Amino acid sequence: MKVNDADLQTEIELYTRYLIGHSATPKVSVLFLAAITRRDLEFDPRTIKMVHLCLRYPLLIGLFDAATGIFERDNEWRKRLILAFAILETQPEYLLLFQPQVFGVSDLIKLFFNGIGSGCRAFAGKILLWMI
C-alpha cells in the first residue's frame, strides 16, 4: 500500500500551508513526489496511516509534528515533513521565509509560547501515535 499521486499532491499542499502558510507551487509538488520515491519513503504502513489521517484531518499535522519531534525523531512520517521543508527551502520564491531573522522582544515572547504550545501538542500527538 502506498499514497497515490493525487493524495501526495494534497499532502504537500497541506505541509506547505502548515510550514510556511503559503500554497505549494506545481514545482514543489513535482519535487515532493520525486523525493518520496527516491528516498524510499513510500511503503511504511504506519506512515501511510498517518498520512491518510493528515489528509482527512489537517489539524493533526501539528500534533504529529510535535510528537515525532520529541518522541520519535526517526519516524518515517517526520522524514516526509523534513523532505517537504528542504524542498521549500530551496525555492527562490520562499527565500525570505528561510533567512535568518532579526528578532525583537515580541518575537521572542512568541517563540517562547510556541515552545510551550509545542510541548502540549507533543503529548496529545504521542497519545495519537500510540493508538495508530
Next chain:
Amino acid sequence: MDDIVWDAIVVGSGCSGAMAAQTLVERGLKVLMIDGGVKDERYKRIIPPKDFLQIRKEEQEQHRFFLGDNFEGVPFGKIITGEHLTPPRKFMTAFVRQFLPVVSNSFIPLESLAYGGLGNGWGLGCCMFSKNELDACGLPSSEMQNAYEVVAKRIGVSGAQDDATPYTAATLSTLQPSIDMDSNGENLQNNYLKKKEHLKRHGFFVGRPSLALLTQPKDNRLPYQYRDMDFYSDNDKSAYRPWLTIDQLKTHSNFSFIGNLCAVRFAEDADTVTVHSLTLDTTESKRFVAKKLVLASGVLGTSRIVLRSFDDYENQLPLLSNPYSYLAGIQPGLLGKDTDKRKIGFAQLSMFYDKHGNNMDVPMGSCYSYRSMMLFHLLKESPLDVKSAYRFLQYMMPAFTIIGLFHPEKPSSGKWVQLQKNYNQTTGDELHAHYTLNKEEQAQLTDTEKKFSWALRQLNCFVLKKIAPGHGASIHYGGTLPFSAKNQRYTLLPDGKLGETKNVYVADGSGFNYLPGKGITFSLMANAHRVASGL
C-alpha cells in the same frame, strides 16, 4: 602504453600523490599516475559562480545541488563519516563500496577514487608539526621544514601571525594575508583578546588558522571571493585542490595520467615493479611497469595493496585515526542579529590546547560559522517540531558556532586493519577494521572536550551539544606501515621505502607513528615531497 617502462608510477591523485608527482616531474623523471580519476560530471556545470545568497534568490535549479538529484543531501538518521558531503561532493565516494570495501562495526572511514582524492573535501587547514611531533611521527624535522616551504609555495597558504602561530603554518616565508572573518569569528576573537592571558595560563591559544586558500592571485587562481559556496564548488579555484596540480602536470611531456583504474597489487623483479590494476567500469585487468613505485593511495588503500602484494590475509596492521567530535555552540551576543555580508565557509579561528606547553599532544578546535548550510540540515537534530524548530533556528543561526575538535592519536592495541578473502567482492577481498579506545584514551578525550567547552565559555560561546560522528570520521588515518630504521616487512624506512622491497615507496601517511591533533594534510604533502625528492 602497457610496454613503457616508466621511471616512476604514482598511485593516487590526492594531496600526497599530487605533491609526490610534481616533485618527480620537476626532477625530470618520466612519471605515470594511475588513479580512479572519478570527476563530478553532474553538478559542476549547474552551480553558477555566484554567492550563496544570490544563488538562493535567483537559481530555479538550486534544489539540484543543494538537495541532490536523488535528494541524497537531506540527511536522515545518525551523523556518520561522509554524511557532511554535499551532493556536489558525493562523487568523492563513487565506486568506493565496490573497489574499497571495509567491514567493521567500530570504524567508518572515508576513502576516495576521485580525481584529487579526499583533497576535494579538504578543510584547507595547514599546520606545521613541532619538532616534538615530527620526532614522534618518525619524520626528520630538518627535511620537513624545507618540504613545508616547498609545498606552501606550490599550493598557496594564507594566515596571520598571532598567539596560534606556534601551532599553525604562519611562519612560512610565502604566507599570504589571512582571509577576513565574519561577525561570528570576530566576536570570538574579540572575546579572546580580552581574556587571553587567563586562557593562555590554562594552555589555550586562539588565532587565525593557516589555510591553503588564496587571498592574492596565484598562477591562474583567483583570491577568495567570499561566496560561501565552499561546500559546493571550486569555481574561483582559490581553495587548493590536488586536481589543480594534476591538471598543471598534464601539460608536461614527462607526465601521463590514466584514470578509471584501481591499483590492486604490485610485483617486483630485479629492476622493475609491475603494478596490476582493475578498470572501474569493466573490472578489466591492466598492468604497468616502472623502475620505482610510489604508493599514495591513502593509508587504507595502501594497506590493501601492500597486504595483497605479500599475499597476506592473516596479519593485522596497526591503525591510527584522530578521534573527532563536533561541539555545537552559540554566542548569545549574536542571537537574533542580522548576518553580515562577509561569508566564509572555512575555519575562521583555531583553538589549541597545549596543556604541557611543549607543543606536543595538542588537540585542535576549528571554529566555523553556520551560514551557507541550509536549515533542513539542523532540523533532524532539533528536539522540537519542525515548524517551531525552523523559527527557533532562524533566531539561532547568526549565533551558531561549530567547533570541529581533533584529538591527537597514539598507537594502542585495539586499532588494526586486516585483509580477508571474500570472492564475492570485485577485488576478491575486503579490509576488516577494528577501532576501540582504551579507558585511558577515552578519559583523555572526555577531559579534552570538557576543557574546550570551558574555554569556549570564557569566550562567551556556550556548547549546546556534542556530536560524536564515530571513529574514522576525522578522515585522518596513519600508522599502518610505521617508520622504522630496520628494513622489515610492514614498516617504512626513513626515506619512505617499504621494508623488504627494492623499489616500492610510500608517500602517504602510512608511516606516521603518531598523528598530532593539528590537521595532518599539510604534513602529508610535505612528507610526499620529501619521499619523492629522495627517490
